[in-house]
Amino acid sequence: MDQYQDIKEGEKGAWISIAAYLILSAVKLGAGYWFLSDALVADGFNNLTDIIASTAVLIGLKISQKPPDQDHPYGHFRAETIAALVASFIMASVGLQVLIGAVRSLFEGDEAVPGLTSAWVALTASVCMFGVYEYNRRLAKRINNQALMAAAKDNLSDVLVGVGAAVGIIGSQFGLPWLDPVAALAVGLLICKTAWDIFYSSTHALTDGFDANQLSTLRGTIERTKGVRSIKDIKARVHGSNVLIDVIVLVDPGLSLIESHRISEEIERRMEGKHNIMNVHVHVEPYEIEAMQFREKR
Incomplete structure (x- = not known):
């Protein structure tokens, strides 16, 4: 299998991620607003940014399959890196919005306790996302695709975000309502951290940096x-x-x-x-x- 066939194979993982994020973001946002969970809403917005990131990876994979031409004698492989760089800016902007909302909720002293069902929603979504992570990780390793491996690492971070949201929701059931917005704050920080990691690795590669x-x-x-x-x-x-x-x-x-x-x-x-x-x-x-x-x- 040549490098272009490898890239084509990697598209499957990007499509699976997009489909999973579409479903999970809709479920989390709906359940978060219905059961009054800031953490679950933040997790839903996190998944929305992941749709953008996975779409950027998919577009990059498609463009990188174009053969070399007069203007690109080395091919179009760096399209993957540029797409990831664009996605990092979008993820950072959403992460900041989540952080602002969580801080506002903390200072307003909202005493609303989220429903326990929202915790089960978060945990179930984490289990589903772990399956997506395993699929993408194995596929990326088999075809040696760095862009898809980065997407897999993003899948894993979403697993951890979902678990963190569930912890915050469950904690609020025991008279700690502030724990839910604190969990949302942690989610926002993790979104920004993921955005920074993607930005750093992308700019490092684009400036010909090498380990x-x-x-x-x-x-x-x-x-x-x-x-x-x-x-x-x-x-x-x-x-x-x-x-x-x-x-x-x-x-x-x-x-x-x-x-x-x-x-x-x-x-x-x-x-x-x-x-x-x-x-x-x-x-x-x-x-x-x-x-x-x-x-x-x-």
Whole structure:
């Protein structure tokens, strides 16, 4: 299965998330207003933002399937990252609205106690969302799709939000009505935290940031390739769900062009087999010349 088929497969997870969030947000908002639960209403708004985020992931997956063209020689894979960035701004705005509403409710001293049924609604929704999380996590891991894995992590945060809302609702039944808006406050903070995490990872990728520990691991794999004397330089960047690597390796100057090319092919094969990276640009230079230049500098 090639990378475009993988992306197409990932659309299933996005559609399942959208369908689940549509149903759960309607149920939570309806039950929250009916049973007077600020926490459940906040959780419902959280799911509304998740619809937007999942839709953004779906749009990004569809655009990223477009083949390379004259303006995009590397393809359109970064559409996933841009869509996630847009979704993070929308999620942050809704999170702030939830926070403002929760703080207002606390200061107004609303003594309304939410119905216990709303707690069962929140817990049932969390169980359903955990099933969606497991499906998306396994699918993302199987096709190695970072965008879908991010959506799965968002699913898991929704599970925790639902449990937190239920705790607040149940607590209010024991003479602690302030616990429900406090739970809503926690939900708002979690929405903003999720938005920040998506924003940070998206901007890090768009500015060609790359994890130093992962780069060190890739370097180690290349250094252990037969025929490679040392690495002069190595760079990596994220392109959607793909990793692009540029590396300069030093080899025995007595090797023929064909033999040097075989080393390059072996590096590419090892990177695909060990790290599922299929975009590797290898430049070969003679080791002896590099060593002479180093001695001259000293």
